[in-house]
Amino acid sequence: MRWKTLETEHFSIHYHQGEDSISLETAEISEDIYNRITEFLEWKPKGKTHIIIMDNQDLANGYAIPFPVNTIVIYPAQPPPEDAHYEDWLRELITHEFTHIVQLDRTEGFPAFLRKLFGRAIINNAAQPIWFIEGLAVYSESRFTNGGRLNSPRFNMLLREEAKSGNFKSIDRASNFPLIWPGGITPYLYGSSFIDWLVEKYGEETIVEYNKHTSRGIPFAVNSAAKRLFGKDFVTLWREWKEEMEKKNYKNTKTETTPLTTDGQWNLSPSFSPDGKSIAFIRISFDAYPGIEILNIETGKRKKVVEGYINTGISWSKDGSKILFSRLDIQKTYYLFSHIFEYNLKTKKLKKIKNTERGKYPVYTPDGKGILFVKEHCGSNDLCIFYPENDSIVILLHNNDHTQYHYPQFFCDGKRVLLSCWKKKEGVQVYIFNLKDSSFEKITQQGNNTKPIWSDELNGIFFASDRRGLYEPFFYSFKDKKTYIVTKVNSGIFYPDLLSDEKKMVFSLYTPNGYNIHTMQIEREKFVEFEIRKIENAKLEIDEEKIKPQIHSYNPL
Numbered sequence: 001m002r003w004k005t006l007e008t009e010h011f012s013i014h015y016h017q018g019e020d021s022i023s024l025e026t027a028e029i030s031e032d033i034y035n036r037i038t039e040f041l042e043w044k045p046k047g048k049t050h051i052i053i054m055d056n057q058d059l060a061n062g063y064a065i066p067f068p069v070n071t072i073v074i075y076p077a078q079p080p081p082e083d084a085h086y087e088d089w090l091r092e093l094i095t096h097e098f099t100h101i102v103q104l105d106r107t108e109g110f111p112a113f114l115r116k117l118f119g120r121a122i123i124n125n126a127a128q129p130i131w132f133i134e135g136l137a138v139y140s141e142s143r144f145t146n147g148g149r150l151n152s153p154r155f156n157m158l159l160r161e162e163a164k165s166g167n168f169k170s171i172d173r174a175s176n177f178p179l180i181w182p183g184g185i186t187p188y189l190y191g192s193s194f195i196d197w198l199v200e201k202y203g204e205e206t207i208v209e210y211n212k213h214t215s216r217g218i219p220f221a222v223n224s225a226a227k228r229l230f231g232k233d234f235v236t237l238w239r240e241w242k243e244e245m246e247k248k249n250y251k252n253t254k255t256e257t258t259p260l261t262t263d264g265q266w267n268l269s270p271s272f273s274p275d276g277k278s279i280a281f282i283r284i285s286f287d288a289y290p291g292i293e294i295l296n297i298e299t300g301k302r303k304k305v306v307e308g309y310i311n312t313g314i315s316w317s318k319d320g321s322k323i324l325f326s327r328l329d330i331q332k333t334y335y336l337f338s339h340i341f342e343y344n345l346k347t348k349k350l351k352k353i354k355n356t357e358r359g360k361y362p363v364y365t366p367d368g369k370g371i372l373f374v375k376e377h378c379g380s381n382d383l384c385i386f387y388p389e390n391d392s393i394v395i396l397l398h399n400n401d402h403t404q405y406h407y408p409q410f411f412c413d414g415k416r417v418l419l420s421c422w423k424k425k426e427g428v429q430v431y432i433f434n435l436k437d438s439s440f441e442k443i444t445q446q447g448n449n450t451k452p453i454w455s456d457e458l459n460g461i462f463f464a465s466d467r468r469g470l471y472e473p474f475f476y477s478f479k480d481k482k483t484y485i486v487t488k489v490n491s492g493i494f495y496p497d498l499l500s501d502e503k504k505m506v507f508s509l510y511t512p513n514g515y516n517i518h519t520m521q522i523e524r525e526k527f528v529e530f531e532i533r534k535i536e537n538a539k540l541e542i543d544e545e546k547i548k549p550q551i552h553s554y555n556p557l
Contacts (some may be wrong), residue, residue, distance in 0.1 A: 002017050008549060010245055011049050012048045016054075022053060022076055031525075038102060042212070064097040072094070076378050091542075095145055100133065124219055131194065136191040148541070153281075153469050160511060169190055171238040200230070216249050258519045261295070269508070271314040271323075273551055276482065292323070309327065314360060324371065326340050337358050365385065366414040372410065381405045418461065444465070462505070471493055484529055495508050
């Protein structure tokens, strides 16, 4: 790789070839965020913060480290549509990570004197509980962007169901990454919501003052600072917050579904076999290696057929003998890229499909000769078809503006493609792409809408949407151009799929112990028309100033 460095007033941004556009975008966002976060936390880090852009994995992530220098690492790949809690993923990611930098960099009083002697090994605020460190960053991403997990229906669903089911975690559980549900997200989920509650009760300035106290006090003495500012220790405050959460009047809606799994954690992305006798789904748990399982609906027996970290979106061949999917694999010891695989259920052989590196959401073309899939590249997506017979790829859609495509599937005539699409300031919407003239027809306008499915029998489209504050199944009718609620739920329905006769739907239903596979009957007469109203939400005004960066070859010295 050939690395360059883009210099701004407060940041040194390091990037490799192919990242010129995203590096400039990162520079403009970072300088705008710098003022917002430093004013909020009342601290400016000394020297420049280094940002490294690494397009070497297909997982949405990033991290910040304050030692030996303030550094942020960004992986440009975006989250799946079910986690679309952002208007601009890059802005949200940088906001989250730079909050860590400013919070952890702060060192005052005697610890500041020790830092002068021993260098940046002295980081007092690193001794704060992990729920506060991650919670503050999630609070910040939700306050300083038009998104953030505190504004996410799926994120809020997790905490709501914890309170409803009596599984609300104690503060010690949220102070680590427990191997009980909801797992590693626990400090983010509980920490951000607890901080939001503290801000509501005591004001935002108390959170900033707490960070000041710990930066100059005795490491790990977190409750002494809490008592000074809140008059109570965190254990007492947490108990009060828990009691408030559990006393809320949560609505309970009766939903008639049939559970096919009850073991919870992550049973995701179910897909009916063509004959309707089996379901392929992704299984992830705390105590077993992840993979794909096949469930026999009649007997309830399950069998793991493929191991590995599987991306959502499993499709079957027409005869039901093969499944197509995307799996994350380490390549050349440095890259963690997705690749499309085909598993033959009869011969039990796994085949890696060449020329599909960084591919996801694969489906067979109607004639079975090609594979339609989405290809990742530096935070943006292409829509492609690969034809194995002549080893050729056709790029149907290409972009460099971070547009994301999800769950594409052909209409039966092979002339149109149904898919969901994320665009900046638009969220995830359902579109129909016409192959003949490359035109788009936008189906949804409101909320985030994903996993669309054609319905020939009902002449419309099923999809999952969070437009009512939680993910539920909806139906759009081509006949009357209206949208209907298929059924109301208490928690959330994800990854819907239809039986071939369209009389039954399978999906992942959120339950107290995680996601489980459920089915329900499709009853058109029970659909309820959804009145679409134009909702104007208050938006944070963001004006990124164009900058004239200084660019030079990377020099590690």
